[in-house]
Amino acid sequence: MSAVGNAFVGRLRSLVEKIVNVNPIRYLVNWSKLYSLWPVHLTTACCSVEFGAANCPRFDIGRMGVAAFFGSLRQCDLIIIEGTVTKKMAKRVKKIYSQMPSPRYVIAMGACAISGGLFYNSYNIIKGVDKILPVDVYVPGCPPRPEALAHAVLLLQDKIRKGRVNITKGE
């Protein structure tokens, strides 16, 4: 693309961003994102059992607008770090996160994902997944109850609802 075209698209982008962030439109855009969160099928430790329970009929976070685990990273916008992240896994988690399209959100689930938890002084553990990813919501517990995860989803939705729409590349 020519330099002129680039400049035009650049200006267009900032223009669109301005329009989109006008209040009713911003609300509509955010509202459309709210109820279709697609989590990555990534399991690093035992908290995944609770995530499984949260997805099942009894707790059913599906009714809040979280889809079941999904295989393709390119169509996911939510990554739930379920438990301990080892140093070996951390590189893979980063890679997975970078493959997801933005806007993307991170939930750190369980004591291990927040601070290292039980294994805080181990030689093999990342002490908190926020060292490698920008975390939106922390869910404490070892493991957290499915209700806690449902609450985290509500908090995340609140955050999205109030958030500014950012369409800049590499957000």
Add this chain to the structure above:
Amino acid sequence: MNEAQIIDELRDKFGERIGTPERLRQHRIVVTVEKENLLDLAKFVKDTYDLNYAISVSGIDYPEQNKFVVVYHLCKMSEEGHLPLVLTLKVPVNRQTPRTPSLISIWQSVEWHERETWELFGIEFEGHPKLERLLLHEDWDEEFPNQFPLRKDFLLEDE
């Protein structure tokens, strides 16, 4: 064949070359053997008692006695499942130069176990085809050069 018969047979066959075989409890026998006689003993027990499966290889660190002990657990897999006999071989290894022959020529399944023991204790298995990193992360050598996490002198952060 019960444990007492096996112990007698081992004692007859190897005499002074192995430590006294010990009956731990039912179906469990422990033999201590120096690394020079390890291969002979392993071949013998595999052929005689048909112990065709190595369950695990592990290490123990005794810093005050200046030795490691490599522990092999052997049993028999058959169509009926595990047969009750589990034979344990204990091989003491010097702590300064930890080297012992690999049993990979006898049991293929010890490959990853020995790799893991090498990685976590630093015990070299002579004749092992691929002593490379298996479980620890790729930057281990930069982060903890010449350290082995399961040795007693490896200290965690707040110890």
